[in-house]
Amino acid sequence: MRFQEDKIDAFLKNFNEVKEKIRGFEGNQHLELYQDKNDSRIFFTYSFWETEEHLEIYRKSELFGEVWTYTKTLFSDKPEAWSVDRLAIL
Template sequence: MLIRVVRMTFAPEQVPAFLEIYRNSQDQIRQMPGCRFLELWQDADQPHIYCTHSHWESEEALNAYRRSVLFGQVWPATKALFTAPAQAFSVHQVPPY
């Protein structure tokens, strides 16, 4: 499994527009092949910063989503609201010892 975190910084006045995009697309993203989990986090100290946290069956599944029509609609609309470049990274969970 691949865990993906994307940190996004918005102008405070753009937050409602972002939340609308997220609310309108979250169920469709969750239904993408290979998506096992999706949630939205808000920074505790800077409420105009949000992170998406998603779990994917594989890097191939994430990349298929990133090539999808849905991503082609959601990401440009979201990116247009940024005040700083997004920070994204993928990780694997380490099993307990």
């Protein structure tokens, strides 16, 4: 996610307010936030869900709707998202 530079603080404030709700959502096992080292406007969230169905339920939830509706107003570019399969744990 790339944010408008003057909206980064608003994003971080909101993330800190909702992160425990997301972590507590049924099926969520892990949530992390990363910031790009070279471009401070770029952030990544990494979440781990028990099943793809749990993720889909979250994506259709009121919580996600509220978080996403607010967050997308802060972007400077179209966001990207990926779902991946874990191939190895080292």
